[in-house]
Amino acid sequence: MRDDNFLKENNARHLWHPMGHPGEAQEHTPRIIKGAQGVHITDIDGHNAVDAVGGLWCVNLGYSNDVVKDAIAKQLYDLPYYSAFAGTTNPTAIEASWAVREFFADDGMERVFFTSGGSDSVETCLRLARQYHRLRGEPTRTKFLSLKKGYHGTHFGGASVNGNNRFRTAYEPLLPGVFHLPSPYTYRNPFHETDPAKLAQMIAQAMEDEIAFQGASTIAAFIMEPIQGAGGVIVPDPSFMGLMRDICDRHGILLISDEVITGFGRTGDWSGARHWGVQPDMMSTAKGITSGYFPVGAALMSGKVAEVFEHSDAEGAIFHGYTYSAHPVGAAAVTATLAETQRLDLKTIAAARGAQLYDGVLKLAETHGIIGDVRGGHGLMTGVEIVSDRAAKTPMDMATMKRIHQATYEAGAMVRLGMHNILMSPPLTITEAEVSTILTALDAGFRAA
Numbered sequence: 529m530r531d532d533n534f535l536k537e538n539n540a541r542h543l544w545h546p547m548g549h550p551g552e553a554q555e556h557t558p559r560i561i562k563g564a565q566g567v568h569i570t571d572i573d574g575h576n577a578v579d580a581v582g583g584l585w586c587v588n589l590g591y592s593n594d595v596v597k598d599a600i601a602k603q604l605y606d607l608p609y610y611s612a613f614a615g616t617t618n619p620t621a622i623e624a625s626w627a628v629r630e631f632f633a634d635d636g637m638e639r640v641f642f643t644s645g646g647s648d649s650v651e652t653c654l655r656l657a658r659q660y661h662r663l664r665g666e667p668t669r670t671k672f673l674s675l676k677k678g679y680h681g682t683h684f685g686g687a688s689v690n691g692n693n694r695f696r697t698a699y700e701p702l703l704p705g706v707f708h709l710p711s712p713y714t715y716r717n718p719f720h721e722t723d724p725a726k727l728a729q730m731i732a733q734a735m736e737d738e739i740a741f742q743g744a745s746t747i748a749a750f751i752m753e754p755i756q757g758a759g760g761v762i763v764p765d766p767s768f769m770g771l772m773r774d775i776c777d778r779h780g781i782l783l784i785s786d787e788v789i790t791g792f793g794r795t796g797d798w799s800g801a802r803h804w805g806v807q808p809d810m811m812s813t814a815k816g817i818t819s820g821y822f823p824v825g826a827a828l829m830s831g832k833v834a835e836v837f838e839h840s841d842a843e844g845a846i847f848h849g850y851t852y853s854a855h856p857v858g859a860a861a862v863t864a865t866l867a868e869t870q871r872l873d874l875k876t877i878a879a880a881r882g883a884q885l886y887d888g889v890l891k892l893a894e895t896h897g898i899i900g901d902v903r904g905g906h907g908l909m910t911g912v913e914i915v916s917d918r919a920a921k922t923p924m925d926m927a928t929m930k931r932i933h934q935a936t937y938e939a940g941a942m943v944r945l946g947m948h949n950i951l952m953s954p955p956l957t958i959t960e961a962e963v964s965t966i967l968t969a970l971d972a973g974f975r976a977a
């Protein structure tokens with residue numbers, strides 16, 4: 529490894545960062561994170577902070593899980609790679625598919641298609657949804673419905689169902705035949721409705737109207753996050769996902785639950801859909817599936833979907849996949865991560881520590897007038913919307929947001945900015961004292977504003 533001077537001199541000189549401006553990164557170079565232990569990260573200057581981001585909503589087990597690290601290291605020596613394209617497989621892939629299916633059995637998931645990450649998993653679900661209808665003799669079902677403010681990754685399909693124009697505009701034209709419904713975002717919505725249950729009903733009606741307008745026989749699937757993550761931690765009314773499930777059933781539309789963030793315990797249950805008492809037809813997963821230790825995702829299929837593929841003629845062959853689908857090292861990471869996730873009962877910790885974080889931020893809102901809205905209360909996903917004028921709900925300017933971010937970091941917690949929202953998704957292994965550190969640091973951050 530080169531010395532720190534080399535690293536600082538070459539920071540962002542050759543590396544283009546996702547979701548950042550390359551020129552800006554060269555001028556204001558990214559913070560270099562050199563190490564991590566437990567839920568703490570350490571930067572190149574030796575500053576230590578609680579990672580309230582969990583890497584990127586993914587390091588559910590924290591940074592020090594030796595069971596997963598050892599499983600990865602061992603597999604590198606046993607078999608570092610072999611293809612899982614039709615005709616060959618490998619032992620860890622077989623074991624991991626069994627473990628993932630077991631993990632999501634109560635969600636009705638029966639089959640696993642491994643990918644390299646969340647965007648791949650979303651893409652896989654969208655493509656297989658179209659193929660499913662074609663196999664059933666309804667090839668006209670090609671359109672997709674999704675929610676505004678949803679985030680579904682950055683592939684062309686995912687960007688098309690994405691509900692935030694920041695991730696769309698520069699890459700248009702995207703997929704035709706994708707239509708967006710309002711988000712269950714009570715703080716701001718076109719109906720000016722602040723009651724979450726009433727808002728859920730209004731969106732359900734908007735969905736019925738859109739289906740009637742498009743024609744149900746043209747729609748393949750509806751995709752949603754059980755709790756919208758990157759869009760600002762938008763928690764719907766408990767009735768919302770069930771209403772969507774019911775509409776999809778009545779119109780023959782597949783329901784894809786995008787569980788890339790919400791899967792594996794983050795919401796306080798093993799999946800976000802289960803948290804709302806819903807069984808989807810497909811699930812896209814990634815992140816917590818390996819706690820971020822290895823890039824893996826998985827698209828999961830219910831029995832209803834699997835049956836159509838498995839009992840079809842040659843048209844049911846899946847001409848879709850990735851070189852690293854069912855990668856043996858990734859698969860070893862999956863099996864070890866799921867075992868650790870269950871052994872440590874991360875969903876229960878997420879529920880308790882999530883409540884502490886949410887209640888703590890609500891308390892901060894009593895003294896900091898710049899806090900416009902606090903969202904969360906369902907596991908360790910918390911969003912704080914910052915405004916310059918509470919009554920007018922004016923979004924805070926980005927210079928102030930950066931000041932809050934910097935001051936919070938200096939006071940001991942790394943948080944994430946999503947425009948004028950502060951987003952938090954710490955490792956699910958976090959302790960009560962570490963959540964308190966985040967809250968104290970946030971207090972300092974808000975004071976700096």
Ligand SMILES: Cc1ncc(COP(=O)(O)O)c(C=O)c1O
Binds near residue numbers: 648
């Ligand atoms: C709900 C959701 N879907 C898909 C993705 C894309 O995953 P990835 O960045 O691994 O491609 C993300 C990433 O944050 C996400 O939050």
